[in-house]
Amino acid sequence: MIDSEKCETRSSRILWKILFACVIISVLMFISGIIVILISGTQQTLDDQSSLEQLSNAIVSLSPEGMIGIGIFVIVSTPLIRLLTTTILSYSNRDRLIMLFTILSFVTILITFVINIFRQ
């Protein structure tokens, strides 16, 4: 028999570690990217906009903008990672309703993103 209190504590413990780790990684990438931009003296204006394609190219070339792009990728992925983790935890807790809603949220977000990409 699963102790639901113990499981919730375990769920909280796993989730907070994942969230915090992702935030730390992304913030470090942001700091690194800005420091490199400042040191290299790259000409940038505050509101220079990038498309997803431009950001992907910057990430591949490991430019300062690419370092910031990695940070953006990590932080935007954080809620999705959290949703996946919650799905796994609710599966192990045998909580089908929560697992269903977590999967629905995840799939809805992904479908929306894919539709927007294909609309470009």
Added chain:
Amino acid sequence: MLGIGGGIFLIPILTLGFGIDIKVAAATSLVTIIVTSSTSASRCLREGLVNINLGVFLEFFSVIGAITGAIIAFYLDATIIEIVFAGVLVYTAIHMWRTADADSRVQLEQTSNSAPSRFRSKFYDERSGRVIEYDVKHVPRGAGASFAAGNLSGLVGVGGGIVNVPSMNIWMGIPMKAAVSTSNFMIGVTAVASALVYLSNGFMAPIIIAAAAIGIFIGAMLGTSVVPKIKGNTLRMVFAVTIAIIAVLMLLRAGGWWP
């Protein structure tokens, strides 16, 4: 500390202070809301304050609302978005000013003998030194409020906490600390739904995002450790006055009387 993502301050600062386009500001806000949410929620989860089951349930409706709002935002004039946002700020200011005793009212109502819902939960309240048990009421109404919160998120680039927290606290009978913590837990997922729509449409300024995220992270870390020591009533009143001023400035800008 208040269960909101910070977009309510960040967007006016970016648009009024730096002259950034409202849609770029909204995209920036949504990404930084994820930072706020993840930072604050990690601490709230560690302290056992988050009602995970309820948060997961409500955030599905928030996600649907956020996607709807983000799509609508592309077809609306920027001035209309600013007016809507200013209206939201006025509502929030009035609500924050009037809810000083919301927690006392919630705890008085917990003595009812209704059947427990599946979202019943409890947490240890450090300030009072006791375990607070609570049940959740009016779940369908809360789901509707979450949809509205998500809609607002997608429309103006906030996290939706300004709707989530009052609806959870006042309608659903959840103590303020649990409502704030659960809202922190939810708004990251709400924000990512609409953030991906904005980002895939090219409203992304990496340097602004990076700079804002660093500041937001530091603020969230400080906020979760320092602000609990401040009286909630005092903070609410200061918050209410500040956003009322911002609302006036936003309306002036929308009307063309402010640059």
